[in-house]
Amino acid sequence: MTADHVPQWLQTATKKKQQRDEAIQRFIDAETTQSELNEPPATNGAPSESTAVDGVDLVLIAITSRAITASQLLRAYINRLTEIFFDDAIRQANELDEFFKQNGRLVGPLHGVPMTFKDQFDVKGYDSTLGYVGRAFKPAQQDCVLVSLLKKLGAIIVAKSNLPQSIMWCETDNPLWGLTVHPKNPAFTCGGSTGGEATLLSLQGSMVGWGTDIGGSVRIPSHMNGLYALKPSSTRLPYQGVSVSTDGQEHVPSVIGPMTRNIDSLVAVTKAVLNANPWDQDPKCCPVPWRSEIFEDALSRPLVIAVMRDDGVVKCHPPISRVLDEVASKLEKAGHELVSWSPGSLHQDCIDIMDQYYSADGCEDIRRDVEAGGEPFIPHVETLINRGKPISVYEYWQLNKKKIELQKRYLDLWNSTKSQKSDKPIDVLLTPVIPHSAVPHRMCRWVGYTKVFNFVDYPAVVLPGGQVSKELDSEATKLMDSYQPRNSLDKWNWNMFDLNAMDGMPIGVQVVSRRLQEEKALGAAMAVDKIVNNTASQVTFCTSGIMGKKKVLVSYGVDIDAVAGWLGSYGGEDSTSDISRGLWAGTIGTQRLLKLFDKYNIKATWFIPGHSLDTFPEDCAAVRDAGHEIGLHGYSHENPVDMTFEQQRDVLDKTYKQLTAFCNGKPPRGSVAPWWETSKEGTELLLSYGIEYDHSMSHEDYRCYWLRTGDSWTKIDYSKKAEDWMKPLVKGQETGLVEIPGSWYIDDLPPMMFMKKSANSHGWVNPRDVEQIWMDHFDYFYREYDEFVFPMTIHPDVSGRPHVVLMHERIIEHINKHEGVEWVTMEQMADDFKKNNKVPEVHI
Numbered sequence: 001m002t003a004d005h006v007p008q009w010l011q012t013a014t015k016k017k018q019q020r021d022e023a024i025q026r027f028i029d030a031e032t033t034q035s036e037l038n039e040p041p042a043t044n045g046a047p048s049e050s051t052a053v054d055g056v057d058l059v060l061i062a063i064t065s066r067a068i069t070a071s072q073l074l075r076a077y078i079n080r081l082t083e084i085f086f087d088d089a090i091r092q093a094n095e096l097d098e099f100f101k102q103n104g105r106l107v108g109p110l111h112g113v114p115m116t117f118k119d120q121f122d123v124k125g126y127d128s129t130l131g132y133v134g135r136a137f138k139p140a141q142q143d144c145v146l147v148s149l150l151k152k153l154g155a156i157i158v159a160k161s162n163l164p165q166s167i168m169w170c171e172t173d174n175p176l177w178g179l180t181v182h183p184k185n186p187a188f189t190c191g192g193s194t195g196g197e198a199t200l201l202s203l204q205g206s207m208v209g210w211g212t213d214i215g216g217s218v219r220i221p222s223h224m225n226g227l228y229a230l231k232p233s234s235t236r237l238p239y240q241g242v243s244v245s246t247d248g249q250e251h252v253p254s255v256i257g258p259m260t261r262n263i264d265s266l267v268a269v270t271k272a273v274l275n276a277n278p279w280d281q282d283p284k285c286c287p288v289p290w291r292s293e294i295f296e297d298a299l300s301r302p303l304v305i306a307v308m309r310d311d312g313v314v315k316c317h318p319p320i321s322r323v324l325d326e327v328a329s330k331l332e333k334a335g336h337e338l339v340s341w342s343p344g345s346l347h348q349d350c351i352d353i354m355d356q357y358y359s360a361d362g363c364e365d366i367r368r369d370v371e372a373g374g375e376p377f378i379p380h381v382e383t384l385i386n387r388g389k390p391i392s393v394y395e396y397w398q399l400n401k402k403k404i405e406l407q408k409r410y411l412d413l414w415n416s417t418k419s420q421k422s423d424k425p426i427d428v429l430l431t432p433v434i435p436h437s438a439v440p441h442r443m444c445r446w447v448g449y450t451k452v453f454n455f456v457d458y459p460a461v462v463l464p465g466g467q468v469s470k471e472l473d474s475e476a477t478k479l480m481d482s483y484q485p486r487n488s489l490d491k492w493n494w495n496m497f498d499l500n501a502m503d504g505m506p507i508g509v510q511v512v513s514r515r516l517q518e519e520k521a522l523g524a525a526m527a528v529d530k531i532v533n534n535t536a537s538q539v540t541f542c543t544s545g546i547m548g549k550k551k552v553l554v555s556y557g558v559d560i561d562a563v564a565g566w567l568g569s570y571g572g573e574d575s576t577s578d579i580s581r582g583l584w585a586g587t588i589g590t591q592r593l594l595k596l597f598d599k600y601n602i603k604a605t606w607f608i609p610g611h612s613l614d615t616f617p618e619d620c621a622a623v624r625d626a627g628h629e630i631g632l633h634g635y636s637h638e639n640p641v642d643m644t645f646e647q648q649r650d651v652l653d654k655t656y657k658q659l660t661a662f663c664n665g666k667p668p669r670g671s672v673a674p675w676w677e678t679s680k681e682g683t684e685l686l687l688s689y690g691i692e693y694d695h696s697m698s699h700e701d702y703r704c705y706w707l708r709t710g711d712s713w714t715k716i717d718y719s720k721k722a723e724d725w726m727k728p729l730v731k732g733q734e735t736g737l738v739e740i741p742g743s744w745y746i747d748d749l750p751p752m753m754f755m756k757k758s759a760n761s762h763g764w765v766n767p768r769d770v771e772q773i774w775m776d777h778f779d780y781f782y783r784e785y786d787e788f789v790f791p792m793t794i795h796p797d798v799s800g801r802p803h804v805v806l807m808h809e810r811i812i813e814h815i816n817k818h819e820g821v822e823w824v825t826m827e828q829m830a831d832d833f834k835k836n837n838k839v840p841e842v843h844i
Contacts (some may be wrong), residue, residue, distance in 0.1 A: 004178030009133045009375040013176045016129075016136045037776050054261060055783075056113050056268040063100065070096040070112035070156065085126055089114075089158045089830065096154060111154030116206040118194050119160040120167070120243050121256075123147055128243040131165045131174030133373030135243075145281045146210065146256060153272050158206065161196025166366045166381045167212070167254075168358065169193055170220045170434070170444045175375040182224065184505065188438045193223030193312045197259055198225040207260070209268050212242065214254040215354075216450025219462040222259055223433035228266045228525075229259045229462045231453065233516045237273060238282035246365045251400060253356045254456050263463060263529045265521050267295070274518075274825070291519050298427065298523025304419045305331060305524075306341035308431040313348050314490045315437040315483070317497050318476035323466035323507045324432055327532050331430075334531045337419045341429055346413065350406050350455045351448045354411045356399055360630050362390035378443065378843055403455070410456045414514065428524045429512040435493050437468050437505035444497050449510070459518045461525035464533060465509040468502045530786075550820025551787040553829050555740075556591060556604035557695055559672060559795050560620070562586035564611035564637040569675065571757030574596045578756070581797065583703065586616035589800025594626055594725065596805055600812050605826040607633035607672040607695075610655040613662060614798025620662070629825040630663055632656065632671035632691070639675045639810040640682045648682050656689050669827045676742055683709040683735055693738040693830035695791065700741045702781045702788040704833040706840055707739035708732050734840040738830040740791050746774055747761055747793040752804060767807035775814055782818060790815075 063070060099107055106112075111653045122128050122140035129135040142148075147157060165174035172195030173178035182188040183202045190199045194211030198221030201209050211218040213231040222229035229273045234253040244254050260266045271290040279285035307328050309321060316324070323834075332338050363385035370377055377385065391399075417426050432449050477499050485491035504559040511528060513521035561569070563582035572578025597604055607622050608630055613620050624630060634640075635651050643651070660667040671686055673696040686694065694707055710732025712727045744750055751770050754763030774792065783787045793812075798804055815821055 006127070007374065009175065009373045012133050012136050013375075016127075016133075016176060026034060027048065039143050041432065046202065054204075054207070056110060056260075056265040059113050059207070060106060060109070060111060063106065067809075069093075070100075070691070085123070085157075085159065088125070089156050092151070092156050096156070099637070106154060108153035108698070110150060110269065113155045113207055113269075113611070114158045115150060115155045115208045115210065115700065116159045116161055116197060117157070117209070118197055118211040120163065120212055121147055121160065121210060122241045122243060123157060123160065124746050126160065127588075129176055130167060130243055130245060131163050131176055132369045133176050133375040134369060134371075136176060136373070140241075142241070145238040145278060146242070148281070149273060149276045149278060153276060155208070159200075161194075161200055161209070163193045163196060164380075165370065165375075165378050166384065167193045167217070167383060168214070168366070169380045169677070170216060171380070171442060171448050172196055172199075172221075173378055173441075175378070176373075180442065181441075182438050185501075186760045187440055189224070190440065190506070191224040191445065193217040194259065195221045198222060198227060201225070201227055201259055201261055208265060209259040211257060211259060212239075212254045213257050213450075214252065215454055216447045218257040218259055218442075219435050219449075219450050219460060219464075219508075219510065220447065223510075224438040224506060226464045226467075226506035226508070226795055227259055227261060227462075228263050228529075229257055230266055230270060230518065230522065231255060231257045231450075231460045231462075232270075232518050233457050233459050235284055235286045236459070236516060236518055237270075237289070238278035238285050240282035240284070245369065246358075246361065248365075249360070251360070251396075251403065252354055252457075253309040255454075263522075263526045263613060266461070267526065270518065286516070288516065294519035295523040296516065298520045299527050302335045302337060303427040303490050303524055303527065304337045304339065304422070304424045306339050306417055306426040306429050308341035308429060309342065311347040311431075311448055312343060312345060313351070313487070314435045315486070316432050317437070317493070317502075319437060319466075319468040319473045319481070319499075319502070320432050320435060320507060322473060322476065324430070324509060327465050327528070328430065330531050331528065334686055335529075336426070337421055339417060339419055339426060341417065341426075341431075343410075344407060346406070347448055350452050353399060353402050353406060353613050354451060354455050356391070357403075358759070359384065359387040360391050360396055360399070362388065364390065401449070407456050410594050414457050427513070428521065429510075431510045431512060433462055433508045433510045436497065437502050437507055439496055439502075443469050445492050453510075453512055457515050458512050459516070459521045460510050460512045461521045462508045463525050463529050464506060466507050468499070468505045468507065470499055470503045473499055473567065540822070550782070550818070552782065552790060552821045553788075553824050553832060554790045554815055554821055555792070555824050555826050555829055556597070557672065557791055557793050557826060558604055558606045558799075559633055559793065560586060560606060560608050560612045560616070561633075561637055561795055561797060562589075562609075562612045563615055564609040564635070564830065565795075565797065567611070567636045569637045569639070570753075570755050572755070575756070585795065585797035585800060586612055587619055589796030590616070590619045590623065592800040592805055593796055594622055596808055597628070598626065599809075600816075600823075602659060602812070602823045603628055603825050605629040605631055606669065607631045607639055607657070607670075609633045609674070610635035610651075610658050611637075613658060624663060629670070629827050630657065630659055631668050631695075631826070634674040637674040639677055640673055640679050641675070641677045645681045648679070649685055652682075652685050652689060669693065670695060670740075670830065671740075676744075678707075678709065680709045680732070682827065683707065687735060687737060692739070692834075693740055693826065695740040695793075695826060696742055697739050698741055698743060699739065701743055701777075702741075702785055702790075704829065705739050706734045706837075707737040708734045736839045738833050740789065740826055740829055742791070742793060743777075746791070748778060748804060749793075750794050752798045752801075753795070767803050771811055772809045774811055778815060791826065791829070 003471055096112055119129050122144040124143050125139050127139055162172050162177045164172050170192045171189045172192040180190050182190045182201055187454045192219045197209030197211050200206040204223040219231055220230040232255055234255050237256050239256055258269045274290040279287040326380050328338055367385050434449055485494050511521055511525040562585040566572035566582050567580045606628050632655055635655050670693045671691050676696045678696050713729045714727040751765035752763055755761040
């Protein structure tokens with residue numbers, strides 16, 4: 001075909017793709033040139049996988065702690081994108097970095113967060129094509145309200161993504177950009193109409209995606225790709241400046257909604273936008289800011305959840321039903337009350353009216369957009385526009401009357417559905433998202449499970465629930481042959497089920513609340529997510545306004561080894577130089593740590609060997625008088641494993657009495673075994689003296705536990721037959737002693753203590769490397785667990801040194817940025833554990 005015979009629409013589409021590809025190439029060339037000039041790479045100083053900072057809240061922590069800059073994070077995401085506007089995004093990231101450098105604070109609660117948008121959102125200087133050829137090369141004159149707000153909040157606007165011609169389809173295909181496929185299987189659909197965003201998120205190409213939803217358009221692709229999404233009620237989030245097909249219709253408004261890879265980010269961006277007063281810029285937005293009390297209420301109590309397993313029109317595929325049942329079962333076991341939701345014919349009645357709305361104008365709006373570019377209709381859109389002629393104004397009014405009647409029926413059903421157990425009204429619905437997982441292209445037909453909630457205008461959150469499994473779903477699949485479909489749609493849905501092809505595809509569930517109760521839907525979804533996906537609320541950052549239920553007990557354990565440490569442990573017992581270092585630790589090192597704790601108002605636990613108490617009475621008295629806890633740590637830092645029972649008993653007896661007298665009659669409650677070596681006899685001795693906790697073992701790392709003692713194991717003896725030493729560890733017996741976990745990785749001495757007789761203890765590890773390890777431990781625990789303990793082990797010998805004192809200041813300030821943190825002594829940590837955990841029935 002010669003150029004003269006190429007259709008104009010195809011020439012336009014080709015030119016538009018070329019524009020996109022050139023923008024990508026410019027970025028690649030710039031990055032390559034920088035590398036060839038041996039300049040610092042664009043991600044200089046950033047983690048090699050910056051996209052591991054996966055969450056709005058984690059971005060704020062990473063930027064504030066200077067672990068990464070906005071520019072570094074942006075480049076990590078740009079490397080995974082296709083359709084983009086790089087130049088403006090990089091410029092914005094550089095401006096954010098400069099602001100933080102100059103002011104030492106974040107621009108807003110979304111500072112540095114990379115975001116992408118469905119190709120409907122107006123971004124100044126760029127097209128909003130909606131997948132129509134006729135809208136190409138017509139750049140927007142200004143940002144839409146949402147983009148404008150997000151920029152002010154600090155978000156970085158990176159790209160726009162693909163959508164279907166007309167938007168009115170749950171797949172993603174158009175003549176301008178082409179077909180978007182599923183990341184797990186290119187023969188399958190990624191869903192739609194916000195399929196481009198779902199694909200970007202699934203491939204780590206974005207952190208937050210924004211789409212629109214008029215029948216399931218953010219929820220269906222999120223379900224098919226294992227993502228999280230919110231469809232709010234209309235008027236809650238700003239739609240002003242978002243281009244849309246059938247613009248002007250108000251009967252079932254399209255709404256905007258965020259999509260993310262975790263529930264925390266979904267909450268964070270929704271809250272940030274609602275608290276930015278969008279109603280001041282969008283006349284359709286209701287003036288309702290984020291209501292924390294509703295969100296927190298849904299998180300803090302057992303909910304009454306109505307479960308809809310079948311909408312009465314199209315039956316779900318076996319994997320969808322199984323996953324929903326599994327989710328419901330887990331919720332019930334967790335204490336939530338479940339009731340059945342049976343809409344009867346109500347869903348079909350609602351969908352019938354909604355389908356008439358879709359073509360109320362005879363699809364004139366869509367037809368004009370397609371014909372403006374001369375492009376062909378994709379099959380689904382061609383079917384849509386051939387439905388019929390436009391209806392009259394009177395007929396339209398009658399539809400509106402029926403809509404209100406059906407909305408009232410739905411509300412009445414909600415109000416009349418209560419728990420049979422407690423008679424409490426239902427809080428939320430739990431439903432499927434669509435009756436199947438991702439399917440081959442152009443096979444989707446029924447979206448009633450999502451569309452009905454656009455009709456009644458209820459907010460809905462989609463979250464991952466499971467996936468298709470050949471192992472788990474094969475038995476139920478065998479029963480399909482006997483199923484008699486209810487109608488042609490049901491038959492179509494049933495016939496396209498292919499367990500082998502769908503194996504491993506994600507399956508989501510939908511949490512629905514009443515109109516304008518987005519906070520309740522999100523709070524309930526977070527509660528469900530924690531139970532079903534074993535997630536915990538991620539980092540809660542003060543300036544972001546994110547609310548999370550966190551309980552973090554942080555403690556410093558200070559071992560004043562001083563001279564005692566050199567008398568048989570560190571190999572310096574014959575060295576006047578090493579003894580001199582011990583003298584420094586017991587005096588100057590101890591005083592510096594007291595000053596550090598006083599600066600940050602921290603009460604620590606000091607484990608003082610009897611030798612240190614005798615050698616440095618005034619310095620130890622300063623510890624006591626400052627209100628710190630004091631615990632046992634042997635006398636001369638002797639190794640319990642090398643001692644006889646009598647020696648262990650004598651040391652404990654002396655030091656117990658010594659510390660009790662020193663603390664004015666208050667006996668010690670805790671102990672740290674020198675060398676972190678415990679013994680069965682030593683544990684029994686501690687219990688006989690009334691010691692309540694130990695801080696020496698590492699069976700756990702983020703929570704306390706009941707210490708077990710008496711484990712036995714068989715060492716390898718190559719002189720014997722293999723069968724003699726191929727034996728498992730035999731567990732001993734739990735004790736009534738609380739164990740506060742110790743960790744060599746959160747101990748200052750191994751990496752930073754110079755010991756002449758230990759070749760691997762050179763002592764010159766950069767404290768910033770140690771600091772990063774400790775912070776990484778804390779950040780991981782904070783991301784993964786709602787509750788955890790974080791005991792840190794330090795020594796004046798090391799942490800009293802100037803470079804390490806500064807390290808602790810940075811660590812303390814990093815930890816203090818997180819909500820839910822409480823600095824405690826270790827006796828308080830042990831008391832908290834005992835308050836919530838019964839002593840084992842059989843214990844030593």
